[in-house]
Amino acid sequence: MATTQPDPEDLTARARIRDAALLQFGEHGFERATIREIAKAAGVSSGLVRHHFGSKQELREACDEFMYRTVRKLSDQARAGLVHGAFGDLNHLAAARAVLLPYQKYLARALADGTAAALFDQMVDITEEWLARADEKRAGDPPAASRKARATVLTAMAMAVPVLHQHVSRSIGADMFTPEGDREVAYALIDLYSHALITPDDAATARDALDTVWSKQPPADRDAVIRAFEEQNDD
Structure with a gap:
């Protein structure tokens, strides 16, 4: 099997600093983490950190860029149907989760505090590429929403899992930032993605119902809306 050469940056002190920052930002948050x-954590001096990155803000931007490049590389390999190098015989999903597991806390923190806007937008772009391929197989069943809207919502749903990690971990009975918990989450996602929750006919019925509701001018009186809903349920 062909192998890929490691990124030269990953052999340097700069890469060690970046990886340490990813873990520190994830564990303590951007404001509390210190140079x-x-x-x-990186085994270097504070002066070397500033030499390579200038400031803590620039260091965080480098972390975001690294996360995007990593996800982009994994996505490209997955779409090509191959994963090369150190991943050996692991498929692309297993490889992606193994690579990204140490950085889940960073993603969760960055998304929760609203600092990962550029990274989120880049993830949406990648998701759009996947949907474009999937849409080619939807002959006779065109999507009801734009590809951008679907990619945005799908990205938000996927990235909400690490943001809600405390609740997810408690509910599944395992820390989702450990291999055991990550396996549980991965299996759940695979099952959900591979089995539709509703049929195309159910979806069409739901869209028709929404169109009916949205075509009518809603009453100005909120209480009237609530009473109408309660009366309908009482029947």
Whole structure:
């Protein structure tokens, strides 16, 4: 099997600093994480951190860029149907989860505090590419929403899992940031993605019902809406 050469950056102190920052930002948040602690975790001096990245903000931007490049590389390999190099015989899904597992806390923090806008938008772009391929197989069943809207919602749904990690971990009975918990989450996602929750006919009925509701001018009186709903359920 062909192998790929490691990214030269990943052999440098710069890469060690970036990886330490990803873990520190994920564990403590951007505001609480310090250059000193990041340097200590990377085994370098604070001066070297500033030499490579200038400021903590620039370091975070480098972390976001690394996350995007990593996801992009995994996505491209998956679409090509191959994963090369150190992943050996693992398929693309297993490889992606193994690579991204250490950075889930970083993603969760960045998304929750609203600092990952550019990264989120880039993830939407990647999702659009996947949907474009899937849409080719939907002959006779055109999507009801734009590809951008679907990609945005799908990305939000997927990235909400690490944001809600405390609730997810409690509910499944395992820390989702451990291999055991990640396996449970991955299996759940595979099952959900591979089995539709509603049929195309059910979806058409739901869209028709929504169109009917949205075509009518809603009453100005909120209480009237609630009374109408309660009366309908009482029948």
